[in-house]
Amino acid sequence: MKTGNSAKLFEEAQKYIPGGVNSPVRAFKAVGLEPLFIKKAYGCRIVDEDDNEYIDFVGSWGPLILGHAHPRVVEAVEGAARKGTSFGAPCAAEIELARMITEAFPAIDMVRMVNSGTEAALSAIRLARAYTGRDKIVKFEGCYHGHSDSFLIKAGSGLITAGVTSSPGVPEDLARHTLVAQYNDKSSVEKIFAAYGKEIAAVIVEPIPGNMGLVLPEEGFLEMLRGISENYGSLLIFDEVITGFRLNYGGYQNMAGLKPDLTVLGKIIGGGLPVGAYGGRREIMNMVAPAGEVYQAGTLSGNPLAMAAGAAGLQMLKAGGFYEKMAEKTQLYIKELKNLFVKRKMPVVINHIGSMFTVFFSDKYINNYQSAVSCDTVKFADYFRCLLNKGIYIPPSQFELSFISAAHDGEDIEEALKRTEQALKLLDN
Numbered sequence: 139m140k141t142g143n144s145a146k147l148f149e150e151a152q153k154y155i156p157g158g159v160n161s162p163v164r165a166f167k168a169v170g171l172e173p174l175f176i177k178k179a180y181g182c183r184i185v186d187e188d189d190n191e192y193i194d195f196v197g198s199w200g201p202l203i204l205g206h207a208h209p210r211v212v213e214a215v216e217g218a219a220r221k222g223t224s225f226g227a228p229c230a231a232e233i234e235l236a237r238m239i240t241e242a243f244p245a246i247d248m249v250r251m252v253n254s255g256t257e258a259a260l261s262a263i264r265l266a267r268a269y270t271g272r273d274k275i276v277k278f279e280g281c282y283h284g285h286s287d288s289f290l291i292k293a294g295s296g297l298i299t300a301g302v303t304s305s306p307g308v309p310e311d312l313a314r315h316t317l318v319a320q321y322n323d324k325s326s327v328e329k330i331f332a333a334y335g336k337e338i339a340a341v342i343v344e345p346i347p348g349n350m351g352l353v354l355p356e357e358g359f360l361e362m363l364r365g366i367s368e369n370y371g372s373l374l375i376f377d378e379v380i381t382g383f384r385l386n387y388g389g390y391q392n393m394a395g396l397k398p399d400l401t402v403l404g405k406i407i408g409g410g411l412p413v414g415a416y417g418g419r420r421e422i423m424n425m426v427a428p429a430g431e432v433y434q435a436g437t438l439s440g441n442p443l444a445m446a447a448g449a450a451g452l453q454m455l456k457a458g459g460f461y462e463k464m465a466e467k468t469q470l471y472i473k474e475l476k477n478l479f480v481k482r483k484m485p486v487v488i489n490h491i492g493s494m495f496t497v498f499f500s501d502k503y504i505n506n507y508q509s510a511v512s513c514d515t516v517k518f519a520d521y522f523r524c525l526l527n528k529g530i531y532i533p534p535s536q537f538e539l540s541f542i543s544a545a546h547d548g549e550d551i552e553e554a555l556k557r558t559e560q561a562l563k564l565l566d567n
């Protein structure tokens with residue numbers, strides 16, 4: 139495989155951009171490679187600067203459920219751009235997307251648009267802190283809520299001790315307000331609430347974690363979070379940045395029949411443009427400025443291009459049978475994929491739901507951070523490199539999600555399986 143042009147660009151990029159990339163996982167460090175620079179993408183294919191073409195299972199990390207450069211999304215963006223790229227004043231397109239989101243989520247009465255999932259999550263905890271008059275938050279080890287200070291915290295030494303910073307630059311003073319529990323472990327949450335209950339502003343959770351690889355909630359776990367947060371007067375925040383509009387027209391909360399107090403969104407709702415949003419009960423959202431006093435603003439928030447792309451995307455997702463088809467297609471793919479590993483006697487665990495999945499190099503049941511990090515990441519890196527060589531692009535880390543998009547048709551899926559089989563042969567040697 140030729141990668142000379144990407145290599146040259148990477149060298150150049152490193153002169154001007156820290157590590158040569160604008161987001162760390164893109165650097166391919168976990169798989170021992172240098173990043174590929176992407177020239178263009180269409181449907182389920184992406185093409186790098188050396189003209190290698192790949193079947194893409196990254197989908198820009200989640201937003202591109204319709205595939206790359208979907209004509210109707212592109213048309214919406216072009217149409218909006220011709221009328222001006224930003225007004226710094228309200229526009230009708232903001233109402234349209236906000237209305238679509240509130241209609242799709244029974245728990246969201248009102249929603250505020252921001253520019254990324256990070257911004258949405260940090261704004262949601264500021265609001266939760268203001269609403270409850272409390273400072274502490276509970277998060278789960280391995281869940282990701284963007285890169286703001288309060289979330290760059292890992293578990294401390296004891297189960298109920300305050301978290302410690304996971305990045306230089308985050309004040310320890312702030313870290314002590316973030317308590318870290320274990321996903322799918324009710325007792326870890328109970329212990330934290332027993333010790334700090336009345337100081338906890340909110341519990342924030344990815345209802346289906348995707349940032350330790352895909353992990354599924356066990357029976358009753360999310361219900362327990364709903365119950366305990368209510369009992370202690372804390373808010374429950376679902377971070378549905380990945381799951382929002384990924385599994386159904388709405389959030390995983392709709393499927394689970396749960397109502398969080400606040401919901402954090404991003405990725406799919408922007409149709410591939412930079413967007414985030416947070417929303418929830420009217421009484422809480424009315425505390426956000428200028429309706430209330432909790433300050434939060436944005437020069438480009440509610441950007442007309444992003445609003446147009448998001449709304450155009452959601453309109454297509456609303457079509458009958460969309461999610462059923464996606465799930466069916468993925469189910470079939472996963473079944474065949476599993477067979478390929480079984481044939482070669484390679485132990486893997488494939489967690490999947492709807493159109494998302496993770497292949498874990500492990501023979502254990504993966505249901506939380508501890509079990510996820512016990513995977514064979516060296517084997518995963520080999521797998522990644524073999525797939526790339528055969529023209530398949532998956533996330534360059536064991537602890538990420540792969541996505542199937544509406545643009546992956548039967549032929550693409552078959553082709554992907556054929557290439558994976560060839561890759562596994564390379565991996566065996």
Ligand SMILES: *Cc1c(COP(=O)(O)O)cnc(C)c1O
Nearest residue numbers: 254255256282283284377379380
């Ligand atoms: C991607 C992601 C975020 C952060 O969104 P950005 O737009 O990258 O800032 C937050 N939460 C979850 C669950 C995510 O997957």
